[in-house]
Amino acid sequence: MSKYAKTWWGQRFIAALEDFTDSGRLARGRSYSTDNRIKQWVLQKGKVEAKLRGNINPYFGVYKEPTYKVSVQMTHFSEAQWQKIIKTLSQRASFIARLLLNEIPENIETVFSDVGVHFLPNDYRDFKVACDCPDYEVPCKHIAGVCYRLAGQLDQDPFLLFEMRGLAPEKLLQQLASSPLGKVLSDAKSNAIDELQSVESYYTRPVLAELPQEISLKGFWQGAKPLPSSIEPSQPATIPAMLIKKGGDFPAFWQKQNS
Template identity: 85%
Template sequence: MSAHAKTWWGQQFIAALEDFTDSGRLARGRSYSTDNRIKQWVLQKGKVEAKMRGNINPYFGVYKEPTYKVSVQMTHLSEGQWQKIIQKLSQRASFIARLLLNEIPENIETVFTDVGVHFLPNDYKDFNVSCNCPDYEVPCKHIAGVCYRLAGQLDQDPFLLFEMRGLAPEKLLQELALSPLGKVLSDAKSSAAVDTQPVSSFYTRPVLTELPKEIRLKDFWQGQLPLPKSLEPGQAATVPAMLIKKGGDFPAFWQKQNSFIDVMEDFYLRMRKATLKGL
């Protein structure tokens, strides 16, 4: 597994690059994805334009540290193709739910296949790249470094893949929100953050009341008031754990390889068990 990509879509993005690139060249390219090498990084409308710090290399006639300009872009799908794809995505509640929670469904390619295209890159034809370094091979280590850096950003923002394919994320969200489920999830995703309040306990503590001076045995066992004949049903949350799921499996602050959502689900499960034991 590449340390530069944690999600399955980030991994496949790198896998496409590795399929048609020399492994030794890619190994050198990984070291060019760091802040020490990248002097400038601009990502607009699905195109990355970066300035990379190169090496002195007398063999190529380079006698002082150079700065190379690198651009990486994926080929765009047409407007007509996107209209068909969005229509098919809107018909699947599972796709809408995953996309609006910053995740890409594992079977999303089936939708693109029905339209006769593919979403994630398959080979070098899906990339438009350039670099003004003297290395004639494509991709060079500078382009590879940008691609590795880009894979890390795809982990945090999967909608960037749609943008790189020619569809603005805002338009995708607007189209998905037209469906009933999409509207619910979209409203929850874009809602303001909920203010948190400090509490002294993880569960509702009983409220103490003063006992009457005289207690009859009958009242003690049967109570003074009759029990309600029916209880109002509890209302489940419309979108459980939305605050946690908003950031997706790998939010910007999460640097580990495992999913942040999975970790939080395990944490809450263990906390619930511990709380129940203390009751």
């Protein structure tokens, strides 16, 4: 499995690329997946169109830093195939539960195999790629760089896989909402952002208390009520670091390859 993707579906995406590309070309391609190289990135209708900074190479007659246009997409499924797939997905509670957690179920391919297709790429026939650089090999290092960058985005948003296969995530959720189980997923994804509530202050304001009419010397130093003779020990949290754990092994802010 590739160490340049964190999730199993991201690793499958990269594995298909590595299957038909030599390791040296891939090693150079990884350096083209950074912000320093990618000048423009657009993902629309299941197709990535990017502009990458190239290198000066007098051997190919390139004496000024070039900009190369790269496009990457996957083969799309037909509307009839998607209708059958969505109908099965919306009836499986285990699939809906995993998609609610922003994860791709490990056995999701069983749904697609019933329609005669596969969801995740297997080899080069699942890709349609192009680059206007002078390198005659396909995929070149620029295409590899875009694929590595795309694998990172798939780690964070697996619903992009549906878009790469020709179905926009919004349309997927809309069609899933036709079933009771699918409606749960659709509502959860659509209402993920709560409305902001206005407050007068970010801090807890002190509450003024009226002083008693008379204060004795003993009451001033010892208080109106005696302090407890013992303090009950605090109970540890049932789930330690719960907020961090809810983010999963690789939350959005965590860019390292290890959990």
